[in-house]
Amino acid sequence: MGILIHKAGLFSNFQDLGRFGFQYLGVSVTGAMDALAHQMANRIVGNGSDVATLEMTLIGPQLTFTAPCCIALSGADMQATLGDEPITLNRPYIVRRGQKLKLLSFVTGARTYLAVHGGFAIEPVMNSQSTYLRSGFGGWHGRSLKKDDEIPFQVLLPEDELFLKQIEKKLWQTQLYLPLTLQRPNPNRDYVRVIASDQWLAFTPESLEHFLSNPWRISRDSERMGYRLEGPQLALSQPKQMLSEATDFGTIQVPVDGQPIILMADRQSTGGYPKIATVAQVDLPALAQRKPGDILRFKLISVTEAQQLDRSRQAAIDSFAQPLEPIFKTLR
Amino acid sequence: MIRTQGDRCIIFDLGDRIDADTGLKCLSLAQRFRLATLSGVTDVIPSFITVAIQFEPHPDHQNDPIGYFERAAQRFLDQPLDQSLVESRIIEIPVCYDIEYGIDLEFVAQTAQCSIHDVIRQHTESLSRVYMVGFAPGQPYIGIHNECFDIPRRHTPRTAVPAGSVAIANRQTSIYPNVLPGGWHVIGMTPVTLFDMNRAQPSLLEPGDQVRFVAVSSERFQSIKNNEA
Numbered sequence: 001m002g003i004l005i006h007k008a009g010l011f012s013n014f015q016d017l018g019r020f021g022f023q024y025l026g027v028s029v030t031g032a033m034d035a036l037a038h039q040m041a042n043r044i045v046g047n048g049s050d051v052a053t054l055e056m057t058l059i060g061p062q063l064t065f066t067a068p069c070c071i072a073l074s075g076a077d078m079q080a081t082l083g084d085e086p087i088t089l090n091r092p093y094i095v096r097r098g099q100k101l102k103l104l105s106f107v108t109g110a111r112t113y114l115a116v117h118g119g120f121a122i123e124p125v126m127n128s129q130s131t132y133l134r135s136g137f138g139g140w141h142g143r144s145l146k147k148d149d150e151i152p153f154q155v156l157l158p159e160d161e162l163f164l165k166q167i168e169k170k171l172w173q174t175q176l177y178l179p180l181t182l183q184r185p186n187p188n189r190d191y192v193r194v195i196a197s198d199q200w201l202a203f204t205p206e207s208l209e210h211f212l213s214n215p216w217r218i219s220r221d222s223e224r225m226g227y228r229l230e231g232p233q234l235a236l237s238q239p240k241q242m243l244s245e246a247t248d249f250g251t252i253q254v255p256v257d258g259q260p261i262i263l264m265a266d267r268q269s270t271g272g273y274p275k276i277a278t279v280a281q282v283d284l285p286a287l288a289q290r291k292p293g294d295i296l297r298f299k300l301i302s303v304t305e306a307q308q309l310d311r312s313r314q315a316a317i318d319s320f321a322q323p324l325e326p327i328f329k330t331l332r
Numbered sequence: 333m334i335r336t337q338g339d340r341c342i343i344f345d346l347g348d349r350i351d352a353d354t355g356l357k358c359l360s361l362a363q364r365f366r367l368a369t370l371s372g373v374t375d376v377i378p379s380f381i382t383v384a385i386q387f388e389p390h391p392d393h394q395n396d397p398i399g400y401f402e403r404a405a406q407r408f409l410d411q412p413l414d415q416s417l418v419e420s421r422i423i424e425i426p427v428c429y430d431i432e433y434g435i436d437l438e439f440v441a442q443t444a445q446c447s448i449h450d451v452i453r454q455h456t457e458s459l460s461r462v463y464m465v466g467f468a469p470g471q472p473y474i475g476i477h478n479e480c481f482d483i484p485r486r487h488t489p490r491t492a493v494p495a496g497s498v499a500i501a502n503r504q505t506s507i508y509p510n511v512l513p514g515g516w517h518v519i520g521m522t523p524v525t526l527f528d529m530n531r532a533q534p535s536l537l538e539p540g541d542q543v544r545f546v547a548v549s550s551e552r553f554q555s556i557k558n559n560e561a
Contacts, residue, residue: 244464
């Protein structure tokens with residue numbers, strides 16, 4: 001009683017906010033690339049932020065719901081249809097047993113998140129439901145979904161059409177306002193805000209100039225582990241042997257070839273390359289919606305400003321779906 | 333010294349080069365951070381010279397997470413080193429140093445200007461310590477060996493180093509938990525499994541553990557390996 005996969009899409013796997021607390025044992029955090037879309041989809045169906053959603057990349061899956069449920073999609077627009085009706089992002093939908101969800105390829109963005117009320121019945125591994133693809137554990141058998149997989153729900157809605165109709169009506173009558181910080185950035189805004197690293201001044205002045213003024217192309221071998229960027233070569237003023245230390249989501253490393261790599265969700269827990277900057281948390285979701293071939297620019301902000309933006313974003317995530325809460329209470 | 337890595341990570345520098353005192357200070361600070369109930373902490377990650385604190389926004393930080401964690405670190409650093417950490421458990425790691433596994437043994441011996449026998453003796457004779465686990469699940473960074481092992485990494489890393497390979501560089505030993513790229517010099521192989529999700533403690537080695545390498549024959553290597561499977 002859950003979802004039955006007919007076409008798996010290009011790359012669909014379960015992710016929550018990440019497997020925290022085990023990086024000191026070398027275990028990668030993983031988790032949703034676009035943590036904003038992941039959390040919004042969850043909140044819209046009455047879940048907490050850390051329930052696993054299905055992360056679907058570039059080409060979405062086709063699946064049948066084998067039980068009634070309440071779902072939401074957030075993130076990239078993949079021309080989703082439920083039954084034969086197009087459905088919009090960031091809205092809750094009541095689904096009947098046997099209805100089909102079809103996602104095609106992306107129109108905007110790169111990643112779409114499917115949340116279901118109550119979550120999927122996936123056993124947490126090291127406190128997380130996230131799929132750790134490189135090590136093959138977590139999520140659904142440690143891998144991306146395949147045709148004929150059937151993933152059960154954690155919570156089943158009653159098969160009572162009258163009841164479902166009532167809930168559906170209440171959900172439709174509830175207006176959700178998305179504050180600016182939760183809205184997708186203007187697609188024409190191509191800059192990503194970054195915070196300078198403590199090694200910033202160890203780079204040559206030309207490198208810093210190039211880093212901030214040049215357009216950077218996301219290379220073809222960019223994926224969940226890291227985005228490799230193509231542009232002018234960056235270099236330290238004096239070569240320096242670095243000792244390995246912790247990295248973070250958004251850390252921008254510069255290996256010997258001078259082409260920066262932005263570390264993403266599946267990054268290794270430690271790294272020994274020089275770091276030029278780190279992407280502000282608040283801009284990671286927009287970055288996660290960029291694809292190989294896309295162009296981006298960097299804009300410097302202070303760590304204090306970045307933390308302020310991060311806090312406002314998190315406060316907005318925690319409150320925007322409150323009008324729906326009384327409705328989900330009746331489902332418990 | 334305190335520095336930031338982006339807006340959700342603070343790094344404390346406790347030294348500028350690899351030595352046992354700095355390493356122990358890092359392990360001790362990391363352990364105190366892990367045991368303390370500080371708000372918003374998501375990960376505490378020690379290395380040879382740093383401790384990184386990763387966090388998410390929390391009201392208790394009162395809009396100043398850096399100050400919040402800096403004050404905590406100061407409290408912890410004022411306390412003496414944790415003796416239970418200094419005298420932590422000792423784990424024996426069997427290693428087969430036959431040339432078929434230790435493909436860089438000759439190179440290491442040449443560079444250190446000693447015999448292969450001396451390399452093995454020096455690698456097995458003293459206790460060393462895990463200062464960091466990283467790069468891959470369960471992959472330890474063990475030190476701090478004597479000058480004999482002060483050899484820089486290979487210029488060109490190998491694309492695939494076999495699982496269990498015991499490799500040295502920069503006075504440290506690392507062990508590859510599975511097939512991985514790597515630029516260290518392989519001197520032997522261990523039959524034990526470093527990381528297994530199905531064990532109560534998935535990682536065989538944790539930061540702070542003391543390690544003794546024990547030379548074993550290829551027959552013993554095989555029998556341990558068969559037992560592990």
